[in-house]
Amino acid sequence: MAGIGFRLREMAEKKTFIQWLKLYTFSAVIFAGPWLISIVTLALISAFAIPLMGHEELRVFIVNIVYIYFLSLVTTGVLHLTLSRYVSDQIYMHNSQAIGQVFVGAVALTCAVETIIGALGLFMADLDLFYKFCILGLYVTVCIIWVEMVFLSALKDYLGIVGAFAIGYALSFALGQMLGMSFGLGGLALGFLCGQVLLMGYLMYRVLDEFGIEGGFHVDFLRYLRRYPSLALAGVAYNLAIWIDKVAYWHSPSGIRVQSYFYTHFPYDSAMFIAFLTIIPTLAIFLLRVETDFFWKYKAYYGAIVHRAPFKEILQRKDEMRSVLVSAFKTSLIYQGGITTLAFILMPFLLMLVGIDPALVKVFRVGVVGAFFHGYFLILIILLLYYDFRGVVLFLSTSFLICNAGFSILAIYLGDDFAGFGYLFACAIQCLIGFLMFSNRFRNLEYLTFMRQPVG
Amino acid sequence: MARTDVCFIAEGSYPYVVGGVSTWVHDIISSLKDISFSLVFIGVSKEAQGKIRYELPKNVLEYKEIHLMQPPSFFQRRFSRRKEAFQELEAFIEDLARGDISRAEVMIERFSPGSKDALSPYDIFYGRDFWDILLRTYEKHFDGFSFIDYFWTVRFMMMPLFALLHGDLPEAALYHATCTGYAGLLGVIARLRNNAGFILTEHGIYTNERMIEITQAQWIYREQTDTVVPRRQLGQIQNLWMKKFDLLSRLAYKYADAIFTLYEGNRQMQIQGGAPPEKCEIIPNGIEVDAYEQLYLKRLAASKKAPVVALVGRVTPIKDVKTFIKACKMVQSEVPEARFFILGNKEEDEKYVEECERLIRVLDLQKHVIMTGSVNMREYYPFIDCVVLTSISEAQPFVVLEAMATGIPVVASNVGACMELLEGASAEDQALGRAGFITNIRSPRETADAIIKVLKDQDMARRMGEAGRLRVRRYYQRSRMLGAYEAVYRRFAGVKSKIGEQREIIAEEAG
Numbered sequence: 033m034a035g036i037g038f039r040l041r042e043m044a045e046k047k048t049f050i051q052w053l054k055l056y057t058f059s060a061v062i063f064a065g066p067w068l069i070s071i072v073t074l075a076l077i078s079a080f081a082i083p084l085m086g087h088e089e090l091r092v093f094i095v096n097i098v099y100i101y102f103l104s105l106v107t108t109g110v111l112h113l114t115l116s117r118y119v120s121d122q123i124y125m126h127n128s129q130a131i132g133q134v135f136v137g138a139v140a141l142t143c144a145v146e147t148i149i150g151a152l153g154l155f156m157a158d159l160d161l162f163y164k165f166c167i168l169g170l171y172v173t174v175c176i177i178w179v180e181m182v183f184l185s186a187l188k189d190y191l192g193i194v195g196a197f198a199i200g201y202a203l204s205f206a207l208g209q210m211l212g213m214s215f216g217l218g219g220l221a222l223g224f225l226c227g228q229v230l231l232m233g234y235l236m237y238r239v240l241d242e243f244g245i246e247g248g249f250h251v252d253f254l255r256y257l258r259r260y261p262s263l264a265l266a267g268v269a270y271n272l273a274i275w276i277d278k279v280a281y282w283h284s285p286s287g288i289r290v291q292s293y294f295y296t297h298f299p300y301d302s303a304m305f306i307a308f309l310t311i312i313p314t315l316a317i318f319l320l321r322v323e324t325d326f327f328w329k330y331k332a333y334y335g336a337i338v339h340r341a342p343f344k345e346i347l348q349r350k351d352e353m354r355s356v357l358v359s360a361f362k363t364s365l366i367y368q369g370g371i372t373t374l375a376f377i378l379m380p381f382l383l384m385l386v387g388i389d390p391a392l393v394k395v396f397r398v399g400v401v402g403a404f405f406h407g408y409f410l411i412l413i414i415l416l417l418y419y420d421f422r423g424v425v426l427f428l429s430t431s432f433l434i435c436n437a438g439f440s441i442l443a444i445y446l447g448d449d450f451a452g453f454g455y456l457f458a459c460a461i462q463c464l465i466g467f468l469m470f471s472n473r474f475r476n477l478e479y480l481t482f483m484r485q486p487v488g
Numbered sequence: 489m490a491r492t493d494v495c496f497i498a499e500g501s502y503p504y505v506v507g508g509v510s511t512w513v514h515d516i517i518s519s520l521k522d523i524s525f526s527l528v529f530i531g532v533s534k535e536a537q538g539k540i541r542y543e544l545p546k547n548v549l550e551y552k553e554i555h556l557m558q559p560p561s562f563f564q565r566r567f568s569r570r571k572e573a574f575q576e577l578e579a580f581i582e583d584l585a586r587g588d589i590s591r592a593e594v595m596i597e598r599f600s601p602g603s604k605d606a607l608s609p610y611d612i613f614y615g616r617d618f619w620d621i622l623l624r625t626y627e628k629h630f631d632g633f634s635f636i637d638y639f640w641t642v643r644f645m646m647m648p649l650f651a652l653l654h655g656d657l658p659e660a661a662l663y664h665a666t667c668t669g670y671a672g673l674l675g676v677i678a679r680l681r682n683n684a685g686f687i688l689t690e691h692g693i694y695t696n697e698r699m700i701e702i703t704q705a706q707w708i709y710r711e712q713t714d715t716v717v718p719r720r721q722l723g724q725i726q727n728l729w730m731k732k733f734d735l736l737s738r739l740a741y742k743y744a745d746a747i748f749t750l751y752e753g754n755r756q757m758q759i760q761g762g763a764p765p766e767k768c769e770i771i772p773n774g775i776e777v778d779a780y781e782q783l784y785l786k787r788l789a790a791s792k793k794a795p796v797v798a799l800v801g802r803v804t805p806i807k808d809v810k811t812f813i814k815a816c817k818m819v820q821s822e823v824p825e826a827r828f829f830i831l832g833n834k835e836e837d838e839k840y841v842e843e844c845e846r847l848i849r850v851l852d853l854q855k856h857v858i859m860t861g862s863v864n865m866r867e868y869y870p871f872i873d874c875v876v877l878t879s880i881s882e883a884q885p886f887v888v889l890e891a892m893a894t895g896i897p898v899v900a901s902n903v904g905a906c907m908e909l910l911e912g913a914s915a916e917d918q919a920l921g922r923a924g925f926i927t928n929i930r931s932p933r934e935t936a937d938a939i940i941k942v943l944k945d946q947d948m949a950r951r952m953g954e955a956g957r958l959r960v961r962r963y964y965q966r967s968r969m970l971g972a973y974e975a976v977y978r979r980f981a982g983v984k985s986k987i988g989e990q991r992e993i994i995a996e997e998a999g
């Protein structure tokens with residue numbers, strides 16, 4: 033028989049089109065987790081250490097912790113989403129051995145690169161050498177913990193992980209205090225480091241226990257940096273964006289130089305960290321719903337497409353997916369509205385509790401409102417990541433970075449009365465843009481899902 | 489590149505795939521040395537096509553390839569609304585659903601790069617407007633059907649069209665497509681764009697061949713039905729493909745200046761498929777008769793003990809070798825000394841070859857039936873007493889012509905042109921006598937009876953052989969086929985003939 037006619041099948045078979053639709057086992061924990069842990073730690077430290085702030089050595093240590101979280105989030109931000117995409121793809125291909133190998137590779141690489149970055153950061157500081165080593169160790173350990181989080185999120189054992197963190201941090205605080213009492217600053221750092229190392233070791237054990245360590249290691253995921261540059265860039269941009277207002281305040285005229293080139297700002301830092309605490313319960317509950325209820329509907333939606341459902345059924349699944357989101361938004365808005373209002377009203381009282389001058393209430397209140405928008409902005413970004421709208425996420429992260437930097441500088445220029453307004457405006461605007469973009473993408477979900485599949 | 493006289497458009501055949509059509513194209517080009525040719529090969533993809541199997545003759549001045557699964561390169565995004573263009577497209581799609589291709593010309597223009605308000609692959613593969621059209625069409629014609637299959641089927645169907653619309657065409661006075669389908673569409677495009685001539689030769693009928701493929705294709709999704717449906721009933725997607733091929737054939741028939749095929753049966757099918765009867769002509773295949781004269785003489789002189797029966801062809805299901813083997817058993821009970829050969833390639837379908845071997849063992853014929861694999865037929869013809877063909881589908885099989893030219897009586901199933909070949913097409917032709925027996929397909933008994941008659945009645949066998957020889961000499965000479973196409977080229981491309989004598993013959997017949 034002459035003619036091709038149907039030999040196109042070779043193509044059809046090669047790219048079984050049913051398979052193009054991969055469900056990303058994306059997890060909100062990857063994107064939000066490290067920041068939430070940092071903020072809780074920093075808020076707790078800010079709240080409880082304030083009465084001790086007079087203590088010079090403690091102030092140095094706290095400012096170093098802040099810098100550790102700041103730098104570790106921004107630098108490992110390159111990896112969070114890229115690595116998680118890689119892990120997701122390997123899970124999809126049932127290639128758990130590769131996950132174990134790439135885990136070892138990623139940890140080794142992080143260890144090497146972050147040691148250099150950390151060493152460069154500490155090199156010029158006028159600090160005791162032993163203390164420097166402890167801080168460097170702490171920095172690298174925290175970075176590795178962030179990398180571990182990516183792999184842990186695949187296990188979906190959130191309770192176990194939260195428990196591990198709670199114990200790890202409790203140990204850090206306890207050991208830090210113990211050793212700090214007897215050996216001063218160096219002891220404090222060493223004790224804190226010990227707790228973190230134990231936590232890192234335990235998490236490492238969990239990951240390797242799940243995925244195994246046969247067959248050496250590799251850094252195969254690095255090619256994903258080139259394949260999905262938007263993921264790496266978005267990770268860095270977002271993590272830089274959430275710190276940029278603090279950095280701006282550190283270097284503002286009212287910023288305080290604590291030691292060498294380590295700055296802080298009071299009350300801005302504490303206000304922002306503590307204010308963010310008000311959104312965390314809702315955020316956690318919302319994200320839990322995303323991971324459970326929403327994720328099922330999300331799977332059902334793509335499942336309907338892949339399992340050859342008629343278009344009507346696909347639309348039905350989408351409708352169910354939307355109702356879950358709408359109801360999650362509704363309930364969370366009611367609760368969060370209440371919490372935020374309450375925190376806003378009761379702020380002077382809360383500040384008294386932790387020993388902060390109630391006269392500073394304004395910046396805390398601004399922070400609480402900003403955190404409200406920030407929380408929802410974060411949720412929108414996570415939802416966009418679920419649907420793999422990488423370009424939109426990159427756009428939002430970048431514009432958040434620019435907005436937060438620009439408005440914060442403007443607020444600094446306008447004076448202390450406007451402290452926190454930069455952050456508030458940036459978050460509110462981003463939240464609005466994010467919402468518009470998300471609802472637009474969601475409305476056109478089928479079109480985007482089908483028609484953005486490349487031909488050939 | 490200079491404008492050539494004739495541009496051949498070969499889909500999935502010449503120069504990559506060895507077979508009847510390729511041999512035919514190669515013969516025409518290499519024989520008509522005074523005509524300048526260009527050649528377009530339409531393939532699936534660069535990776536899938538293997539090696540070139542024919543050395544292109546010197547008079548092929550330009551050679552191009554179009555790969556259907558090559559993603560379109562023209563992805564220019566246009567932001568102008570072009571609402572009318574999309575409305576037109578949607579109306580055209582509705583036309584197609586009704587089998588109406590009257591607006592095809594306008595649409596080809598619309599999709600051609602550079603035309604005003606052109607629709608680009610971007611519009612079709614990524615654009616919002618086309619997505620809306622897709623949805624509306626789905627609701628109208630496919631509601632309730634697997635959407636993902638619908639979507640990708642449409643995409644798979646559109647992609648080759650863009651490869652053709654945006655493909656690079658050699659310039660020629662006349663385009664000659666070797667089948668309808670994609671080659672036919674390219675011919676139509678060329679004709680409309682270059683204001684050139686377009687003719688079409690179908691060896692097998694494209695839509696029939698696709699029908700066979702589609703019913704056999706396992707990979708196409710078919711919706712599950714609760715009711716019992718006949719196995720031959722096609723699923724919606726299969727129907728869609730068939731519809732596409734049917735429309736492509738209609739389009740080619742509509743725009744072709746002339747339509748050729750090998751024999752009357754195919755011509756009738758083309759007419760059934762929408763070809764205007766006045767455009768349809770028959771140009772049979774031919775062979776180099778003189779080359780068989782020597783074999784004929786050798787055969788007359790050959791002396792051997794046992795009668796030899798041979799099936800010549802690849803061992804594949806389409807040749808229905810099993811029916812032949814069963815017939816062998818029946819023949820053997822009447823003519824115990826007879827020997828049977830299956831002469832042809834054994835590599836194409838190994839599973840089927842195994843099945844045939846098993847059948848031979850079961851029927852206890854190991855000593856009588858021999859499967860040789862590929863052989864040089866010229867060494868075998870002088871010793872064969874009866875050539876058998878049990879195929880379930882053929883066009884105009886060369887093996888029958890060759891057997892006839894060597895003076896061998898033929899037993900052939902009633903497929904393709906076999907009846908015409910063995911019994912004659914015109915009354916004049918029929919007067920030459922029968923060159924063998926026609927049997928029903930899948931009928932071992934009839935086949936065996938015919939073979940037995942041939943083997944037992946030597947006189948009749950000789951008469952049949954002579955009739956066949958005469959018929960081939962008169963109607964199926966290759967020079968005759970070449971002359972006919974040269975005349976066609978002269979008619980439609982203004983090619984000047986230099987083969988004087990043949991020109992006279994053709995002129996006589998044309999007049």
